[in-house]
Amino acid sequence: MVAQAVHPMVAQARTFADEVLRPQAGRFDSEAAVPREVLAQMAELGFLGARLPPEYGGSGLDALDYGELTVAIGKGCPSTRAILTVHTSLVGETLARLGDAEQKRHYLPLLARGEKLACFALTEPEIGSDASSVRTHYQAVAGGFLLNGRKRWITYGAIADLFLVMASCDGQMSAFLVERGTPGLTTRPLHGLMASRGAHLAEIDLDQVLVPQSALVGRLGAGFSFVANTALFYGRYSIAWAGVSLAEAALEEMVGYARKREQFGKKLRQHQLVQAMLTDAVAGVQVGRALCEKVGRAIDAAADEAVNEVNVAKYVTSRLGVQITSDAVQLLGANGISEEYPVARLYREAKVLEIIEGSTQIQQMLISDYGVRRYRVLPPKREVARAARG
Ligand SMILES: Cc1cc2nc3c(=O)[nH]c(=O)nc-3n(C[C@H](O)[C@H](O)[C@H](O)COP(=O)(O)OP(=O)(O)OC[C@H]3O[C@@H](n4cnc5c(N)ncnc54)[C@H](O)[C@@H]3O)c2cc1C
Structure with missing residues (x-):
């Protein structure tokens, strides 16, 4: 297998998540605040301007690398990942696209440096x-x-x-x-x-x-038609990857536990019904990733299909996030509901993704409308010509 090159900022984000976020995420949750110093560190590392244009002090990451950055931070701490969603995606990207010259000149460098949080x-x-x-x-x-x-x-x-x-x-x-x-x-x-x-x-x-x-x-x-919809498009892309981050974090916890814990004289991972949960989680993570990568590539190519495909990705990964984090709680048994393990928190966080940036039901309305247009079978050309001749 050929190892894929990782963008240096994504590599930094993974280290930051492992060293700073993951060990403290439970405390940020129980104390109900991501500390400002953590946000300042993220700004210092350039994460808050990750998707903003370099001419305004941003790092100009492409959509795929930004997705990976979102996963890295989201696996470390979902509440911290939320600053990327609102500050960088919903406001920063929207201003970069729709702001006038003076708004961009004034605000984007401040947002990129994290001197103003949006x-x-x-x-x-x-x-x-x-x-x-x-x-x-x-x-x-x-x-x-x-x-x-x-x-x-x-x-x-x-x-x-x-x-x-x-x-x-x-x-x-x-x-x-x-x-x-x-x-x-x-x-x-x-x-x-x-x-x-x-x-x-x-x-x-x-x-x-x-x-x-x-x-x-x-x-x-x-x-609405212009600003809110643009912002929600960027927000949905961010939340789609956030779903992947929770699913992947939960899967890693499941694997770690199933390899260690023994019941009935063998490891949990050797019990077939546990294997079924692991299988669904592995498949779910890979499906979620594939959908997000597809949208990321469409965004990078400025392809129209991104507008609809982002709804599909957000819908699928937010539901997968709930399913996989729920299975993680199940697989850990009583430990699954203990705050000593992160899966209970991941499960609570996953549910939010089904509510924000267009709830699951709103996505169902949007996607079914898109689906009846996209998958309509047109009559063969001969039939059309015959119909036209009368
Ligand atoms: C953690 C969190 C963070 C948030 N952050 C932000 C933020 O930064 N900025 C911001 O502006 N908002 C934010 N929101 C608000 C979020 O966008 C709304 O909660 C969301 O749009 C749903 O609106 P509502 O909660 O009023 O539910 P309602 O719209 O009242 O819906 C209630 C239920 O009815 C369903 N429903 C509604 N209409 C229909 C319909 N036509 N057909 C079928 N079902 C329907 C919904 O899916 C939902 O299940 C946040 C919410 C949460 C929970």
């Missing part, structure tokens, strides 16, 4: 899956826009410096960059969560928040 604020207390119906309101006023509303479940919102906020006016959604410190913007951390505990989730209040005209991202009224 988050993506779409969801509201009353509006989740039906994202085009957000109630946060904007009004054009002299000198800019006035924003009013409330956002909820915003990953890294409690400590972010920059908020990409989706707001609506007369049914038209627009996207705005809001800086922390702008009068009227307040954040409140969310506690008592099953997972993503370290990822600084927050509720955000916008009370008469005045932003300048230059805060508008993209055209006025193009916030």
Whole structure:
């Protein structure tokens, strides 16, 4: 087998995950905070600007290498991986694609260096899956826009410096960059969560928040079709790989345990029903990886199919993540539910991936629509010609 060259940043991320994240991920979870020093270290290593263009201080990783980076960090600590999803993918990549020249010149180097942490604020207390119906309101006023509303479940919102906020006016959604410190913007951390505990989730209040005209991202009224959909595309790609990271981390735990633990006078790995769980996990990880790599290659080739294929990859790997982490808990028996082993935490984290970036049910709606177009059998050409002749 030919060993594939690993991008130096991916190799660094694997070392960082092994040395810094994996030993502390349980503590970040129980203390409900990924420490700022860890994020600063990630910024120092260039991870936060991994996907941003080099001319703005980013590392310009291609989509496949960025996927591997996401897996490395996600296997180390899912709450830490979440900063890549929101800061680098949802906001950074979106600004790199849709921001105007001044927004890119000003913000991208700050994001690449991690001097400003960014988050993506779409969801509201009353509006989740039906994202085009957000109630946060904007009004054009002299000198800019006035924003009013409330956002909820915003990953890294409690400590972010920059908020990409989706707001609506007369049914038209627009996207705005809001800086922390702008009068009227307040954040409140969310506690008592099953997972993503370290990822600084927050509720955000916008009370008469005045932003300048230059805060508008993209055209006025193009916030959903253009900005939110672009951001969600990048976010889904990140979450698809996050599913692989959890599945792979769980599989490694399963293998380690099954090779060591003995029952009925033989290793667990020698029992056929345990072998069935291992088989499903191995196959699942490989299927998930193959789908993500396919999307990564499509993104790198700027192929249109990436838009639909990313939904398939996110849908499949988030479900695989739940199945494989659940099997990992099963295989470890009572130890599976103990915080002494990571599998219980991996299981909790996996469930989140079925909810965010378009839930499993939303993906089913999108993928079935795509499927009935993609797999429609057209009549043979002769039949078409005959039909045309009448
Ligand atoms: C850990 C975490 C982090 C998050 N981070 C962010 C973030 O950074 N930024 C952000 O903006 N949001 C974030 N969210 C919010 C997330 O995007 C929403 O939770 C998600 O869109 C679902 O919305 P909801 O929770 O309001 O559920 P709802 O939309 O109320 O849905 C509830 C259930 O009904 C199902 N459902 C809804 N509509 C349909 C339908 N038409 N057909 C069939 N089933 C349907 C859903 O699949 C779900 O199972 C985060 C959420 C979590 C849990």
